Amino acid sequence: MSIYRMETKCEVETPDFSHLKPADFEHVYEPAEDTFLLLDGLQKEAAFIRQLQPSICVEVGCGSGIIISALSKLINQSALCIATDRNPYATHCTKRTAQLNLCQVEVMNCDLLTPLERRLQGSVDILIFNPPYVVTPSNEMKSSGIEASWAGGADGREVTDRLLPLVPNLLSQQGVMYLVAIRENKPEELMTWMSSLGLDSSVVLTRRAGPEHLYILKFYRDSSVR
Template structure:
């Protein structure tokens, strides 16, 4: 059964908050596609980094129900307010934390996050554009669009539980093959869940799980080459 998109009509009332866009909707589609997997790992703690409107966490709470404790973060206080409103309107029980990446959640959530989600600022921009906390912070990713996500990547092994999974939005300019290699060195496997072209952007949803939780070895193929078969 199709999961309805949460109500986000109020988002335009909040200035400087990222309105759900093609990347958001691809992430929702990917999470819906992953429903059986997500149910199979029975997440106890779910964290979305950079919740913006809150529509992604509200959607996940419809997939997993009340069996999970939900947190989301954003460093834009208007996004935190908007997320709260989205959770209220959609009767989703999600705790909003105003913080940089996951600073406000560590060390309490060390190795205990089963489901981690990030649609990061991924657009290639000059480095100094990533510093603000307004709307620019929604998309400005600095060099290769990777500066914010690279900082986040270092925190992933500390955050995720043994069975934990990370879903990440990237574009081709972020060098997904390099990201895959970086995560492989940290003990993670990478799969492409979905891809979609949106104007000039080639969007991908990457999924990372610990090698120790899989009976698979690394596949050495290029993500960009293999992504075609996952296109939606």
């Protein structure tokens, strides 16, 4: 098991996903640069996240399950952790990853947070989404298989753009959202849009990974408390 050492204090461990084999990654997103940048982002935010003492944490698009498992471990499993994915193979893998890492995660196979949206209103303290962000023709987005991991439609934004308007209503008063984006998704435009919905934003991390320029964006209610 590798451990992130970006800061002197090591807090975010890469969960064990050794149960996933190459054959699994034909059906579920294999942790990649974006996943590891998100883990780095959680490491950078570790002190803030712990101090928040979250009660409800949610990951949309959990894939292999390593992000929600890492978050659960970071907060010593002190919150209800929920993960969703539209790919049934991903929800199956996330359950196994959580079990292997002794984490309690409620996993649901659904589109975004559709069945949970009403119940979660105003109660999500940490919301995470590493969406399918690659610019593709819109008709590539029909699949709920591995293609759903990357096919983002116009500007790579079609899935992200369906979740973002729901975020102000989902977040608790102290809640924050972490979103992965690439330059083609127009991160500044995303931040301006969220501002018009009442949420402030900042860039937690940015990194060049091959052809991709990746961002971890953070959305929250009130900059005076960050």
